[in-house]
């Protein structure tokens with residue numbers, strides 16, 4: 424589809440070709456996107472309408488919620504629960520799965536979302552976003568429970584994010600490539616500005632929170648030591664660091680100009696399984712990145728193959744340019760072998 428096409432036309436014409444694109448699916452996507460436009464409005468006017476700062480409450484993960492976390496969560500729930508397209512929803516900000524209340528019609532999809540990603544950035548006016556993932560509701564289930572959401576990322580029907588930055592971008596995959604849109608505020612419509620996004624294979628940018636360096640596993644330490652050594656090290660070229668502390672912004676940068684993003688697991692008690700959440704952060708972003716030609720790994724396995732065992736499960740995330748992600752995987756493999764006492768192999 425050509426640049427300049429409206430999102431409305433895109434979902435009607437382009438998605439019509441997909442088996443998934445029944446009217447239900449198209450309307451569901453449209454409703455999600457409308458909710459995100461409302462969030463975009465609150466985010467951009469946050470300082471004027473007094474919705475910044477802490478909500479003085481904690482989510483299930485013990486993180487202090489921002490007012491905008493709670494507001495964005497409510498916007499998505501209220502915009503979608505009546506739609507008739509969903510069997511249930513799950514969110515970073517809700518302790519348990521949210522089956523669609525009995526008073527509303529039920530649908531055949533499940534929606535999982537991080538209503539506001541990177542929300543520590545709300546007060547400093549740095550990019551944040553919404554991440555979402557659409558799954559099929561198992562047949563015959565009218566009151567989905569946690570178990571019904573625990574599907575490997577490879578089963579996602581659709582994944583997307585909306586980035587609230589200087590411009591508002593929507594990036595979407597239904598398993599047929601990745602398309603990017605920009606919100607035209609004058610007409611209130613997303614416009615296709617980045618058709619068929621692909622990630623450049625070679626990169627010179629990496630994103631990781633360096634303050635956690637002392638806690639990392641040896642494979643991650645080795646990878647970062649080598650890129651930091653630049654021209655003088657084994658990689659023979661200089662790399663540049665970026666860290667926004669909003670995964671949506673990091674993934675968007677990688678889609679635009681390449682790179683690798685790492686949030687590995689580390690020795691700290693609350694990060695020993697990883698920091699980012701599998702169902703509503705790692706899985707949707709991995710689906711998008713793979714569809715754009717990149718790779719997404721825990722360091723030891725493909726993220727999209729992981730069978731979740733908890734709604735709010737955390738996972739290590741190494742995502743972006745294929746060659747770089749595969750290099751980190753090789754380092755893990757070698758170092759795991761060394762630790763288990765197997766003979767040493769040289770890894771390039």
Ligand SMILES: O=P(O)(O)OC[C@H]1O[C@](O)(COP(=O)(O)O)[C@@H](O)[C@@H]1O
Nearest residue numbers: 537539540541542543632668669670
């Ligand atoms: O503060 P840290 O440890 O650098 O973590 C930053 C990471 O945490 C997140 O903000 C987590 O998302 P939430 O804001 O939705 O909890 C990621 O977007 C980001 O990559």
Ligand SMILES: [Mg+2]
Nearest residue numbers: 537540541704
């Ligand atoms: Mg998040």
Ligand SMILES: [Mg+2]
Nearest residue numbers: 515537539540
């Ligand atoms: Mg969040």
